[in-house]
Structure formats: structure tokens, C-alpha cells
Amino acid sequence: MRSAVWLPLFDELADPAVVVRLAVTAEEHGWDGVFVWDHLRWRPPVEALADPWTTLAAVAARTSSVLLGPMVSALARRRPQVVARQSSTLDRLSGGRLVLGAGLGSDRFGEEFSRFGEEVDDRRRARLLDESLEVLRAAWSGEPVSHHGDACSLDDVTFLPRPVRGTVPIWTAGFPGKQPPLRRAARHDGFVPVNLEHPDQLAQAVAGIHALRDDRRAPYDVAVPLPVTADLAAFEAAGATWWLADVDPHSITVDGLLGIVRDGPFR
Template identity: 65%
Template sequence: MTLRSALWFPLFDELADPAVVVRLAAEAEEAGWDGLFVWDHVRWREPVRAAADPWIVLAAAATVTERLVIGPMVTPLARRRPVKLARETATLDRLSGGRLVLGAGLGSDRFGEEFSRTGEELDDRVRAGMLDESLAVLRAAWTGETVHHRGEHYVVDGISFLPTPARPGGVPVWIAGYPGKVAPMRRAARHDGFFPVNLEHPDQLAEAADAVRQLRAEAGATGLYDLVVSLVPGTDTAPWAAAGATWWLTDFEPHPLTVEAVRGVLRDGPGAVT
């Protein structure tokens, strides 16, 4: 299986200019990259000052590319209304011709205080419940059938979400989380991919792959499944592919990060292995 490659970076400071990112998207496709994923944050700790909205940037990128897989990586669903996200994801998937992937996770207040400074939920357990409930709403909305949902956090009373995404099964969902923690791995096994964060060695990915594979077998899940890893550009990707990775994403430090630094990696090419 081919290990697919994607540029992945924050929309901060120099990269907060949507026109710049749109040009990078077009260049990435021409250079042979398979995907473009962007961070989803409303703020970050100093010295970062500027941040762009990922959804508007991705919509613009979709219009200048034909093949590139795109998506937010990752969106903390607890600070987004699922009914609005249902409309956004379906619209963007149609605009891109079925190229959207939704990266989803709990998020953290650690790096930008974007929960505490905006009155959002701080408790991880509560946000986990909101995440799972949001995903349930999205899955139901993407079918095009009338959604009746009354949960602990959200209510959807008899609404159908049309048009549906371009793909009959809806938008693929990759779940981010720490490997070894049962809850995010169970969540990941219920969806379309797992993005284990803070890995230091391919053996950790192999262990996560085995665990998720077993959880999916227990649940009777079938079909293609993605295992995603972030790597510093220049890393030998072969051991990670052997451990089960299907995608690798460029791991950049958020500051200082310049357009030229991203473009330099872009021009070096994806270097995917088979």
C-alpha cells in the first residue's frame, strides 16, 4: 500500500493570509502531494498574533485544486455547533468533489487558552461527550434523512440536511488522540481513521494499529481504514509505513513558521514510499 503524504501546518502569522495558502495548495498538487490539512484554532499563545479561519481557507483551496485531499486537522468539535458543521462539511465536500476529511478531537486549552478565554467547556470528560454526540449528529445529517436527536448537549428536532456530501457514506472522519488511552482509541475504531499524536517511535504506531484493528473487529467494522502519523520533514517514512501508516503529515513548529519554510518542504516533494 502506498503511504500518502500531506502538507499540514497552522494558519498563523504569515500563513494567516488565505491567498498565500491557496497558492501553496495549488503548488502542492502540482508537486505531487496527496493532501493539505490545516490547524483549527481561534488563537494561540504569544508570540503568535494572527490566525485564519480554516473552513474559508479550505473552501478557497478546493477551488484551485482537483485532486488534493483537504481538511481541518483537527477540529475540536466541542466548540462548534454540530448542525452548522453538518452544513459546512457537506457544502465543502461537494465543492471539492468529495475530497474532504474531517479531523476531530477534544482540543486543548493548553496552548492558546481558546476555551477558557471564550467561555467554552474546560472539562475533558464533558467535551468527550460533546464530541461523541456531535459525531452522531453529523453521521445522521450526512444521510440526508430527517434527524431527530435529543441528547445531553444538543437537540435536532426533525431537520433534514440537504444536499448531502458528495460521497454516499458521508465525510471520512479521522479521530485524533493519545495512543494507549482506551476512550479515544474506541472512538477512532468507530470511524474512518486514527491520528495518534505525540508518537516517538514506529513501534508505538504498530501497537496502536493492532489495538484499533482489534476494536474494529470486535465491533464488526469493515472497509478501508487510515492510520495517520505526523513526521518532521526529512524523516525516513519507511519504518512508519511498515508499522501501518497510510498517511504522513508534515510536522511543523507553529512559531516561527514562514511561508518560505513551508514552500521549501513543498518543493522537496512528498517522498512517499510504497
């Protein structure tokens, strides 16, 4: 099981220079990935937030081996044609190290949909998410894209340059006990379970995803957010391929994160 530092870009971590320092330290100590939260607003006491794409570009420029990406991005509130350009650019800057985490998002943590006039209905956001992922796959192909839907409208547009490996891995987030997120996850490259409580939940979700996949031999990742105190070996046995080191966004400090990073990843 590989390990990643998972950073909420809030308050002290809203400074990209701080995140770069953490990412460089993580790489030096053997971590496999550095992923960041993607939010426009969060509930108090959080006051400051950073943009994930700009921050990740700085991380990409100062690291050489860790995978990186937004984990996860609520694509329903982002224009897919813009994300296509951002993702390809970041992937090339990093030498092909980008992973795109994608999900529905939620209005309950910071009202970041309702306060900006974005879609608050989960089912409509799910349709926008699936449409956006379809557009991204088409854009990364390097072929002309024509698409007319609710998320965007494209008329014979070619997106070049392509990502380094011709595409970007997509890990989709969702509740492990619900079928629509599992069906979505089976169509892509990885799954990020939300609110996971027990390894048995994970094992059941992983089995459900693999039963739905067209090519069960293709590589597939399951990235599980868990605190450092969790029984990581049990979740690895249940099917996790990545551990995302989960921290409390309201209480974590830079010094606390440096301690986690310097203790090293799960092996």
C-alpha cells in the first residue's frame, strides 16, 4: 500500500510556500504522493484558503517523484474545458505525475455551492460530474471534441498538448454503500471512499467495483483517507492500495504535519 500526504489548503496551509516545503519533505522521507483538498470556502474557524491548481503547480516544480493532484475536486462547479487545459498543463509540468480526484462535493461544510449560486441538488451535480469526466477523457485524447450538454458546449476543439501518458488517472469519490458512486468508480481508475468506518465496508465496496469493471486485469487504485492511528494493515487487507493521511483541518498545524511527514509513510 502506498502512502500520501493529504493537505487541506486552509489557514497556515493557504500559503503555497508552506505546502511546497511539506511536499519536498514528504518526498525526502519516502512518501508516494502529495494530494490537496479543493474548496472555495469552508466553515469557521477556517478563514483563508488557497487555490489547489496554483499550489500544485508550485509543488510539481519542486518535486520529482511524488504523485500529486486535487483530491477531490467537485467538477460540477468547474468548467471542464478549463480543467482540461489545467490538468494537461500540470501533468506535463510534473512529468506525468498528476492524478485527478473527482466527486460531487457537499454544501454542508462551507456552503460553497449555495453561496456562489452553484447547483445544490446532488443528482444534478452527479450528472454534471459524469458529463465533465466524459469531456475530460475526450479532451485528453488529442482528437477534436464536439460536445453539447449542461456542463459545457464545445464545437470541434482540439486540446493540445496531451498529458504525458496520453491521459490522466481519475479517482472518483463516493460513499462505499451506495451503488451510483461504485458504478462511476468502476468506469474510471480509482475509488476514494467517503466516511469509511470499517475494513469490511471497504472490502464489500472493492468487490462491488471489481464486479462492475470491464477489464478486471487493468491496474486499479483504492485510496482510503484514514488517520495515522487507524489499523492501516486491516484496510490494506480489505483492498486499499493507497493511504491518504487524514488530518483535522480545524486543529492541524504545520509543525504537526511536519511531524507526521517525518515519521514516514506506512510500509
